[in-house]
Amino acid sequence: MTLFGNDIGPVDAVGPLISADGRVSGLVANTRLLIGGTAAPLLYVSQRQINAIVPYEIAALTPGVRDVAIEVERNGRIVDSFRRTVARVAPSIFTVDGSGRGAIAAVNQDGFLNSPARPAPRGSVISMYLTGTGIPLDGAHPDGSIALSAGGTPRESLGVRFGTVEGEVLYVGYSPGQVTGLTQVNVQIPRQETVTGRVVINATVGGEFAQNVGELFVWVQ
Secondary structure (H helix, E strand, C coil), X not given: CEXXXXXXXXXXXXXXXXXXXXXXXXXXXCEEEEECCEECCEEEECCCEEEECCCHHHHHCCCCCCEEXXXXXXXXXXXXXXXXXXXXXXXXXXXXXXXCCEXXXXXXCCCCECCCCXXXXXXXXXXXXXXXXXXXXXXXXXXXXXXXXXXXXXXXXXXXXXXXXXXXXXXXXXXXXXXXXXXXXXXECCCCCCCCXXXXXXXXXXXXECCCCCCEEEEEC
């Protein structure tokens, strides 16, 4: 999740810190983000923005019924707070510019970033990245854990559609070397001739669409 505000972090932005136990720390530059009372692993902290991973512990709350307190703590003092509803999944696809709209951050089968200059061939495999896919089948790992191998298949079914055509999902789970809040999806692009050029793409997790339906795309040749 990303939180915007005023004076919610240090003047000079700080990236993630890895604690002694090899996990992304929940304390950066004397700043914590408490979600349901649990310190969230922090990926980025600045005066006006915090990027964090929602702790697995809030899954114990009843989805859609109970809400959770979100509190910004600076130097041991709560400086801002609000509440949000708990959801079982809330899928979002990462985009190239970080806006949540436009070209998704997809890697072609040849290892290059998907772009107008490097479209993915029909029938090839791309890797795309999501968050908000919920608790994995193998259970919740400690918050902020780094994935050392494949695994972490979501409990909810996942599908990817190119325009109106369904792609074949070959892998969905952890992205090795990245924090476990990130879900990697390897999907084969359909071979239909209609799937070409700038193709609208979206994903569903447990029947829930990723945000910004119709506003995300990938380049296909």
